Amino acid sequence: MQCAMLAPVALARIFPRMKIHFFTGKGGVGKTTVSWMFAHELARSGQKTLFIETSEESLLPDLGLADSPSTFVPKEIPSQRQNGNQWKLQQLPKGQPEQLLPGPRHERSLGRSPERSLWRGQDCLREYAHHLLKISPLVDLLFDHKITQSLIQVAPAVFELALLGKITSGPPRLVGPPLDYDALVVDAYASGHFLSLLRSPQGMAKAIRFGPMGKQSRAIHEMLINPEYTQYHLVSLLEDLPVEESLELGSTLKNEFDAKPHLWINRVLQLDPEQMEELARFPNLNLSKVLHERLQFETKFRTQLLDFPSWADVREVPEFFAPQTSQDTGGQADRPRDLK
């Protein structure tokens, strides 16, 4: 497991009153790992945090980040699995670079850990129906009946709305069962799918102006565009397509939702001083040429990313040669990497 460490003070400064953190980005860039890491940091800083998976199935076990799949009902994360690696996170705002360094390991293990959940649209919808109708047989009739099942399955945007409804059900909306957390970290869908998720309340509100559907849709949308409640995090890589997609997504979020996303650059080449020195001393090695080329690529793509004016802030997560299989990680704690 890789965990970045943000100093609590810095966190409080960056996210003063925030509740919902959506993580998105191109498929395969490491959304789950980065958001999971972020959820741990929020929890350690003292915020009561819930990490939410939104995929059909829990991805944490396959990624070697947890022993069992997440469930709809929140699960506590056992504390012995919390020890993270010694990560150095660099913040790269225009102007003053701020370095956020990890605290000593013993301090970290004293912190709290986040809880985790798997929220699928269909489960959120069922819970909402229960809450509103309060008559179990009627809810069962709605959801277990073959006919209604097929109706709900093809009905437009219903699952999306149910999921967003649940995510935004805390204050100030206070709809549905109580949701008592300081922060929700949502490992949301990849770029395109994420945008259609965000657009669904507006679409529904336009189609249905009156009644609970229209009213709730408008209220959900209000929360999505209010930075006091909702923050967006974009995970990217220093590669062609992810950079292109991040820039596109960044402007769409800015234009349509007036959002200033936080940018996370994942899998950045991380060389220690010894390696950097060797790289300079032996420029003719094949590996040196390869690494030089990669550093050049990274600089080029980083410049492209940072040219975009609307990031709230930018953070880098180093490339990590993790234990390779889920079996490996299930058995052993993470292998600390000596960064000197």
Added chain:
Amino acid sequence: MTKAPRTKVILSMGSGGVGKTTLSAATACKAALEGKRVVVMTIDPSARLKDLLGLSGDGQLTQVQWPELEGRLWGLVLDSRGIFDDFIRKAAEHTAAAEKLLNNRLYQELSTSLSGSQEFTSLEKLRELVMSDEYDLVVVDTPPADHAIEFLTAPDRLAALFDEGVASWFRTPLSQQGFLKRIIRKGANQVLRALELLTGAEFIRELSDFFNSLSGWQGRLRDRLMETKSILHGENCDFQVVCTSEPAQISQASKLINGLTDEGIQTAHILVNRCYPHWIETVQNESLPPGLKRWRDDIQSQIQSRDVLMNKSFATQKLVKIPHFGFEPNPIQLAKFLQAQEKLGVKK
């Protein structure tokens, strides 16, 4: 068999971000280089295929203008909304009903997100291309889905809606129903009331308009589905799964392959993208100072352990390993790489 179309089909499946579109284009290019007439089609909101092949992107079949391919490759970026509208116009018995549906506000706002409609439209287009019998091969870049298997079952889910008769709740006025129907209807009314409580009267009204306008197309839908299903399950259709060598991706791909097997479909081969950096051979035996050696050993042991996992997970399928090039290779470069790999496989 005598009258069956000769067109072969390759369906590329896999989760998002693994390079499915790029590799679908490469697969199509490879066949075109080998002299076949090929169509590659995608439903890709980010229009990746459009950029890759220089397509017009207006939902029309466009010939790819690369000299090497000698005009044998066509690309198509599906306009899901357009095809769905089109289908409804064709399928609805009365033009007025079709227009009414197309003007339905719920449909207008949400038809693109209508669950299953993207999958449905790409299968519908595939059916059309295969039935035209004008091509040797159609490569389908399936929409990224949480469960890629949904691509195959989505049309069934749409059809179930009509088979189960839910539409008739909204369609048939109570007075025209028989005794038995009225009893069934009692349950339905309860359900409708519950739905109304949840969503409001306006939503229900729009929804019943929506279903009213759909009257008469379920029979045609079923016919089309039968045809499409026989294409997908026929021997002219191959499934290729695309993934990367990351452990989580390998596990996703195995689940997908198992899901396909449950549907009675054998996966022909697996393309594993970004397996190893393209330069790995040049540094394999290089003598390095300690720091750099540590870095190389880390990356090599990662490649090795991923290889072990891949061989274990995909024991029965044909594996094609593709390196991480460090840049985005164009489809022809990739096609030539795939050809070279194939020759290597034949030699062994």
